[in-house]
Amino acid sequence: MQKILAIFFILFAILAATVMSDRPLPEAELTIINRTEFNTVDPQQMSYNHDLRLAYSIYEGLVRWDNESEDFDIIPAAARSWTVSDDYLTYTFEIEPTAKWSNGDPVLASDFVYSWRRAILPDTAADYSNLFFSIRNAKAFFEFRADQLDEYADRPQAERTPRAAQQLFDEAIAWFDENVGLRALNDKTLEVTLERPTAFFLDLCAFGTFSPVHPPTLEAHTRLDPNTGSQQINTDWTKPGKIVTNGPYVPTAWRFKREMFLELNPYYWNPGMVRAKTVKIRPINDPNTSVLAYQTGLADWNTDVTVDFVGDMLKEKAEGNFDDIHALSTFGTYFWSFNCTPTLTGGRQNPFYDPRVRRAFSMAVDKTTIVENVKRSGEKVANVFIPPDSIPGFDSPPGLPHDPAAARALLAEAGWVDRDGDGVPENERGEPFPTVTLLYSTGAYHDKIGLAMGGMWKRELGINYKLEGKELKVYKDDLKSRNYMIARGGWFGDYGDPTTFLDLHKTDDGNNDRGYSDPVLDELLAQAEDTAEPEPRMEILEEAERYTVMETAPILPVWHYNYYYLFQPPVDQDGRPNPGGLEGISYHPRLVQYLWKLRVVTEEDLETWEAAR
Amino acid sequence: MISMILRRLAILPVILLVIYTVTFLLAWSLPGEAVINDEGRQPPAAVLDAINAQYNLDDPMEFYLQYIYNATGAHWVVDRLNGGDVSQNVVFDLGPSFRNENWSVNEIIADSLPVSVVLGLSAIFMAVVIGLVAGMIGAVKPNSLADLGTLVIALVGISLPSFVIGTVLLIAFPVWLGIGSVGKWGGIGDIFLPAFSLSLPFAAYIARLTRMGMIDVLNADYIRTARAKGVSRRQVILKHALKNAFLPVLSYLGPATAFAMTGSFVVERVFNIPGMGQHFVDAVQGKDLFVIMGVTLVFATILILLNLVVDVLYRWVDPRIE
Numbered sequence: 001m002q003k004i005l006a007i008f009f010i011l012f013a014i015l016a017a018t019v020m021s022d023r024p025l026p027e028a029e030l031t032i033i034n035r036t037e038f039n040t041v042d043p044q045q046m047s048y049n050h051d052l053r054l055a056y057s058i059y060e061g062l063v064r065w066d067n068e069s070e071d072f073d074i075i076p077a078a079a080r081s082w083t084v085s086d087d088y089l090t091y092t093f094e095i096e097p098t099a100k101w102s103n104g105d106p107v108l109a110s111d112f113v114y115s116w117r118r119a120i121l122p123d124t125a126a127d128y129s130n131l132f133f134s135i136r137n138a139k140a141f142f143e144f145r146a147d148q149l150d151e152y153a154d155r156p157q158a159e160r161t162p163r164a165a166q167q168l169f170d171e172a173i174a175w176f177d178e179n180v181g182l183r184a185l186n187d188k189t190l191e192v193t194l195e196r197p198t199a200f201f202l203d204l205c206a207f208g209t210f211s212p213v214h215p216p217t218l219e220a221h222t223r224l225d226p227n228t229g230s231q232q233i234n235t236d237w238t239k240p241g242k243i244v245t246n247g248p249y250v251p252t253a254w255r256f257k258r259e260m261f262l263e264l265n266p267y268y269w270n271p272g273m274v275r276a277k278t279v280k281i282r283p284i285n286d287p288n289t290s291v292l293a294y295q296t297g298l299a300d301w302n303t304d305v306t307v308d309f310v311g312d313m314l315k316e317k318a319e320g321n322f323d324d325i326h327a328l329s330t331f332g333t334y335f336w337s338f339n340c341t342p343t344l345t346g347g348r349q350n351p352f353y354d355p356r357v358r359r360a361f362s363m364a365v366d367k368t369t370i371v372e373n374v375k376r377s378g379e380k381v382a383n384v385f386i387p388p389d390s391i392p393g394f395d396s397p398p399g400l401p402h403d404p405a406a407a408r409a410l411l412a413e414a415g416w417v418d419r420d421g422d423g424v425p426e427n428e429r430g431e432p433f434p435t436v437t438l439l440y441s442t443g444a445y446h447d448k449i450g451l452a453m454g455g456m457w458k459r460e461l462g463i464n465y466k467l468e469g470k471e472l473k474v475y476k477d478d479l480k481s482r483n484y485m486i487a488r489g490g491w492f493g494d495y496g497d498p499t500t501f502l503d504l505h506k507t508d509d510g511n512n513d514r515g516y517s518d519p520v521l522d523e524l525l526a527q528a529e530d531t532a533e534p535e536p537r538m539e540i541l542e543e544a545e546r547y548t549v550m551e552t553a554p555i556l557p558v559w560h561y562n563y564y565y566l567f568q569p570p571v572d573q574d575g576r577p578n579p580g581g582l583e584g585i586s587y588h589p590r591l592v593q594y595l596w597k598l599r600v601v602t603e604e605d606l607e608t609w610e611a612a613r
Numbered sequence: 614m615i616s617m618i619l620r621r622l623a624i625l626p627v628i629l630l631v632i633y634t635v636t637f638l639l640a641w642s643l644p645g646e647a648v649i650n651d652e653g654r655q656p657p658a659a660v661l662d663a664i665n666a667q668y669n670l671d672d673p674m675e676f677y678l679q680y681i682y683n684a685t686g687a688h689w690v691v692d693r694l695n696g697g698d699v700s701q702n703v704v705f706d707l708g709p710s711f712r713n714e715n716w717s718v719n720e721i722i723a724d725s726l727p728v729s730v731v732l733g734l735s736a737i738f739m740a741v742v743i744g745l746v747a748g749m750i751g752a753v754k755p756n757s758l759a760d761l762g763t764l765v766i767a768l769v770g771i772s773l774p775s776f777v778i779g780t781v782l783l784i785a786f787p788v789w790l791g792i793g794s795v796g797k798w799g800g801i802g803d804i805f806l807p808a809f810s811l812s813l814p815f816a817a818y819i820a821r822l823t824r825m826g827m828i829d830v831l832n833a834d835y836i837r838t839a840r841a842k843g844v845s846r847r848q849v850i851l852k853h854a855l856k857n858a859f860l861p862v863l864s865y866l867g868p869a870t871a872f873a874m875t876g877s878f879v880v881e882r883v884f885n886i887p888g889m890g891q892h893f894v895d896a897v898q899g900k901d902l903f904v905i906m907g908v909t910l911v912f913a914t915i916l917i918l919l920n921l922v923v924d925v926l927y928r929w930v931d932p933r934i935e
């Protein structure tokens with residue numbers, strides 16, 4: 001018996017020691033809940049929304065957006081001022097003289113050259129390297145380096161040495177310095193020369209991927225792999241204690257899938273701007289748990305509510321019972337893709353190759369019913385791809401209406417008529433319209449939307465349909481290999497220009513999952529690229545949107561995405577401060593939130609307000 | 614005893630190699646691309662090819678061998694022997710994670726294993742306490758109302774899925790009663806609810822084991838002798854019967870502890886606990902090859918070692934066993 005007790009005593013000691021050694025972090029002035037752990041804190045490798053939100057808090061790009069202004073104006077950040085040449089080709093930035101890194105080093109123009117070069121280098125594997133291709137010869141540099149690495153990989157083992165890799169890298173850097181339109185004229189002056197006038201270049205500069213990293217820190221963690229010749233980075237540099245940032249905050253603790261702690265960067269040049277001095281970020285994967293966690297007061301802001309009962313919460317809010325849920329319009333659109341290639345897998349004729357069929361299918365869908373009765377969470381119906389009123393100076397076309405009669409007429413015009421009276425349309429050869437498969441990834445609401453649309457097609461057009469749910473990875477594979485007829489999709493814009501959406505329709509664009517290829521559209525986009533004057537350029541892009549949305553319909557837009565936040569409003573109906581409420585959230589559809597603008601309302605605010613009355 | 618330990622330790626690498634090979638074959642045949650972003654933007658094709666080449670994702674044989682070379686510490690040793698280029702900075706390098714780009718598999722396991730150990734051990738403690746008490750109640754008065762009651766509770770514990778129990782506990786305690794927390798981990802108060810939901814199936818099994826063992830033992834001759842000598846019923850149960858009835862429980866505790874410690878995906882998800890269990894599911898869904906293999910190998914090692922520990926303890930507690 002004593003022996004058994006001894007075993008348990010030892011186990012208990014192990015348990016107690018492990019629990020005691022785990023020191024919890026202190027509370028922060030602002031705590032937020034994210035849906036997942038950060039993918040990366042390396043700005044050049046970011047592409048997810050919550051990663052970028054972190055970038056805007058720990059790094060500072062040349063410029064930033066005024067996210068409270070109507071036009072999402074560009075305002076100075078790490079650059080105090082800038083000038084643009086008359087031909088719109090050369091941008092000269094003056095770096096803020098007092099800007100410093102979190103270790104006290106001054107922020108230099110050359111830091112931006114280093115960081116942007118890093119984003120372009122194929123070695124870095126940046127998701128967004130093509131955003132940098134508006135810089136003169138940036139694309140050529142990417143290709144130069146990629147060719148270099150290809151050639152190196154083919155060398156015999158004996159010729160792949162650390163020295164050879166270094167030599168190759170030095171050559172690439174020399175090529176970069178000579179040809180790419182990116183130069184530090186002196187410590188504080190950065191000159192960027194563009195390939196061609198790019199109306200949205202400043203907007204790009206505000207984007208997270210354009211944030212600087214601290215070159216000495218990165219260099220200390222980078223080495224050349226003699227095997228592949230490419231630069232490899234030891235990701236250890238991203239960990240607190242090692243990471244050096246130039247933004248308002250610096251991460252001082254990060255525990256995997258648990259929490260990240262941000263503190264005011266002690267050397268930040270403009271600390272007055274930062275409202276909450278400490279921020280804690282907790283990732284909670286499970287949607288229900290994250291709502292419960294918010295309800296028990298774990299956080300001041302739940303940044304991404306995805307539970308099924310969002311609609312019920314919104315209803316409660318409308319009835320005045322629950323103020324904490326907020327639906328915000330975003331810069332994104334939920335749609336279904338048509339496979340636009342001539343043949344389907346297996347060599348069958350693809351009826352959706354004909355734009356008239358695609359338009360007919362689009363017009364047969366009653367989106368209002370889908371949004372109100374199926375999705376039920378207050379989204380705006382989308383008849384266009386680019387969310388209206390999100391880009392200043394861009395006017396959206398009306399889009400295709402819901403018109404089943406016109407849809408049937410279009411389908412008949414395309415040769416699909418019910419010839420044998422069985423309710424299913426046939427072509428001239430008497431072959432019935434193939435059963436339409438709707439491909440989606442399992443685990444979300446897509447099956448319900450697919451079911452609703454399929455029912456409408458059956459009812460209005462007599463089409464038979466079949467749902468095909470697959471695991472995300474398999475769905476993605478099918479999408480890329482065009483092994484589908486109609487598939488769910490979605491897109492969020494990155495920068496304040498229509499091309500952030502329209503480029504998706506370009507022939508052979510990496511994100512063109514539809515295999516859509518139309519010389520008219522390609523020509524319009526090329527024209528826009530060559531047009532320097534903003535207004536005529538916008539008109540061309542408006543035409544491109546009209547053409548794709550109303551005439552060729554490669555996608556069927558259903559709604560413009562909403563994001564759902566949970567936070568207490570900062571003031572009540574009478575304008576009285578609400579202690580515990582959150583101040584500083586931006587409602588602009590571009591939906592960029594700066595953590596340093598946020599602040600939790602305190603009891604003192606209420607006292608001050610009452611004293612002032 | 615020593616020779617038994619040495620023999621078992623000597624087979625360990627062989628077992629791990631077999632497990633690694635099977636895991637590798639299964640993970641490799643998962644559909645989809647390993648390095649692609651599931652949502653969001655895709656890097657240019659040239660970049661994807663370069664990453665695939667860098668991690669040997671284009672060559673299964675090379676990948677298979679390189680992983681052994683890195684994970685066994687051979688790479689580290691060779692680097693140290695050669696001097697000069699020391700590229701390997703950890704001994705047993707389990708590779709990077711594709712989904713969490715800033716974390717290596719080593720770091721992920723180092724961060725999540727202690728969490729799982731705490732949760733798992735706490736759950737096993739609760740399971741042993743609950744299971745022994747329930748089992749004894751049942752054994753002392755077989756087929757009584759109390760026995761039936763514990764049987765029903767045990768059935769519920771085994772059959773109710775933990776996401777139901779977990780969610781009910783979360784709503785009942787932190788949300789309604791304000792006891793405990795939701796979605797955080799670290800304080801002692803954060804441990805009870807998840808450990809309790811994790812312990813239920815184990816407790817139920819232990820209760821049944823204890824009850825069966827105890828009923829057998831209570832009918833044995835030596836117990837009757839002890840009672841005849843005038844030892845009180847309570848003394849007999851706690852001192853003589855429990856000791857023998859506990860042996861089957863002890864042999865069950867080895868694998869049970871290993872399973873509890875590598876966590877339950879569901880309990881971790883519902884209570885948002887940063888443990889190991891989630892990696893099994895997340896990594897497979899995301900085809901995060903290095904994570905799949907890393908956690909599988911670590912789990913296998915723990916399972917094998919704990920079984921060994923239990924066998925050793927078994928002999929120590931009951932010297933009759935050879």
